[in-house]
Amino acid sequence: MDLTAHRRDWEDLARIDPLWAVLSDPSKRSGNWDPEEFFASGERDVAAFLGVCGRHGFPRRRASALDFGCGAGRLTRALVTRFEYCVGVDISEPMVELARDFSRDRPGCLFAVNDSDDLARFEDASFDFVVSHITLQHVPGRERILGYVREFVRVLRPGGALVFQLPSSMPLRYRPQLGRHVYRGLRSLGVPAVTLQRRLHLQPMRMSAVSVDAVSRTLQEAGADLVEVETHRDGAGVVSAGYYATV
Numbered sequence: 001m002d003l004t005a006h007r008r009d010w011e012d013l014a015r016i017d018p019l020w021a022v023l024s025d026p027s028k029r030s031g032n033w034d035p036e037e038f039f040a041s042g043e044r045d046v047a048a049f050l051g052v053c054g055r056h057g058f059p060r061r062r063a064s065a066l067d068f069g070c071g072a073g074r075l076t077r078a079l080v081t082r083f084e085y086c087v088g089v090d091i092s093e094p095m096v097e098l099a100r101d102f103s104r105d106r107p108g109c110l111f112a113v114n115d116s117d118d119l120a121r122f123e124d125a126s127f128d129f130v131v132s133h134i135t136l137q138h139v140p141g142r143e144r145i146l147g148y149v150r151e152f153v154r155v156l157r158p159g160g161a162l163v164f165q166l167p168s169s170m171p172l173r174y175r176p177q178l179g180r181h182v183y184r185g186l187r188s189l190g191v192p193a194v195t196l197q198r199r200l201h202l203q204p205m206r207m208s209a210v211s212v213d214a215v216s217r218t219l220q221e222a223g224a225d226l227v228e229v230e231t232h233r234d235g236a237g238v239v240s241a242g243y244y245a246t247v
Contacts, residue, residue: 003091003115003116003117003140005140005184006091006138006139006140007091007092007115009204009205010090010091010092010095010138011092011093011094012187012193012197012204013092013197013203013204013205014092014094014095014098015094015193016193016194016197016198017029017030017031017197017198018071018072018094018095018098019031019033019035019038019072020032020033021071021203021205022038022071022072022074022095022134023038023041023074023134024205029201030198035102038072038074039074039077039078039102041074042074042075042076042077042078043078045074045075045078045133046075046078046079046082046131047078049131049133049163050082050129050161052163052228052230052244053129053161053163053244056227056228056244056246058159058160058161058246059128059129059157059159059160059161059246060128060159060160061128061157061159061160062082062083062084062128062129063083063084063085063128064083064084064085064086064087064126064127064128064129065079065080065082065083065085065086065087065127065128065129065130065131066086066087066088066089066122066126066127066129066130066131066152066155067079067086067087067088067089067131067132068089068114068119068130068131068132068135068148068152068164069089069090069091069132069133069134069135069136069138070088070089070090070095070096070099070111071090071092071095071099071135072095072098072099072102073088073098073099073100073102073103073109073111075088075131075133076088076099076103076109076111077102077103077106077109079129079131080103080106080108080109081106083108083128083129084108085108085109085110086108086109086110087110087111087112087122087127088109088110088111088112089111089112089113089114089119090111090113090114091113091114091115092113093113096111096112096113099111117144117147117148118147118148118151119148119151119152119154119155122155123155124154124155125155125156125157125158126155126157127155127156127157127160128156128157128159128160128161129160129161129162129163130152130155130156130160130161130162130163130164131162131163131164132148132152132163132164132165133163133164133165134165136148136149136164136165136166136208137165137166137167137207137208137209137240138205138206138207138208139208140206140208141208142208142210142214145166145208145210146210146214146215146218149164149215149218149219149222150218150221150222152164153219153222153223153224153245153247154222156224156246156247157247158247159246159247160246160247161244161245161246162224162243162244162245162246162247163242163243163244163245164242164243165240165241165242165243166209166210166215166240166241166243167207167208167209167210167238167239167240167241168209168210168211168212168215168231168239168240168241169209169211169238169239170207170209170237170238170239171236171237171238174207174236174238177206177207179202179203180202180203180204180205180206182202183196183202183203183204184204186200186202187204207238209238209239212229212231212241215241215243216229219243219245223247224245224246224247225245225246225247226243226244226245227244227245227246228243228244229241229242229243229244230242230244
């Protein structure tokens with residue numbers, strides 16, 4: 001699958017239910033996220049990420065941060081209070097526009113559309129902190145996911161911190177993802193995205209998993225030191241891993 005279709009899916013989500021698309025609590029569907037509560041969750045997540053990193057003594061500097069898959073800027077707004085500036089990138093232009101609107105009061109937040117397989121817009125060793133949370137799991141293709149992991153390492157400064165999350169295994173019953181395929185088929189027939197999402201409760205998000213071994217090997221080959229892996233099994237049996245690395 002190319003990124004054009006993936007971008008179209010996330011533009012649909014961004015226009016109809018953007019905060020739920022970023023943080024998919026079933027009770028918050030159809031515009032039920034309170035923005036203050038939504039961004040408070042980002043503050044908690046960033047504090048937790050930096051708390052783990054701090055135990056390992058990094059990042060050594062706090063000048064710049066990158067939020068990959070920033071969505072509406074949930075983590076970006078929290079990061080900019082801890083770093084001099086933070087760049088949020090997302091494949092969806094409507095998401096980036098929304099993030100800019102939400103963060104007008106925080107000039108250190110910068111946002112850009114990144115719809116390529118890499119982070120070529122950034123030079124090597126550009127950031128002291130790189131984070132990607134509940135994003136890589138939606139990226140189409142295992143090799144593309146691992147390619148982004150390699151890019152995270154490339155743009156990280158020596159002594160910086162890399163934090164990202166990715167499912168490591170999913171039960172077999174979730175792998176066909178029939179709802180996503182039904183969404184795609186009906187969308188191709190001209191059914192409006194708002195009808196599919198609001199009335200039929202269909203959505204186009206894909207879910208991918210990559211083993212801890214494969215991710216660890218990719219980090220090592222890219223030149224990163226993996227210092228901690230947190231694993232969590234949700235109520236549906238999906239196992240997610242949180243990775244903490246440095247260079």
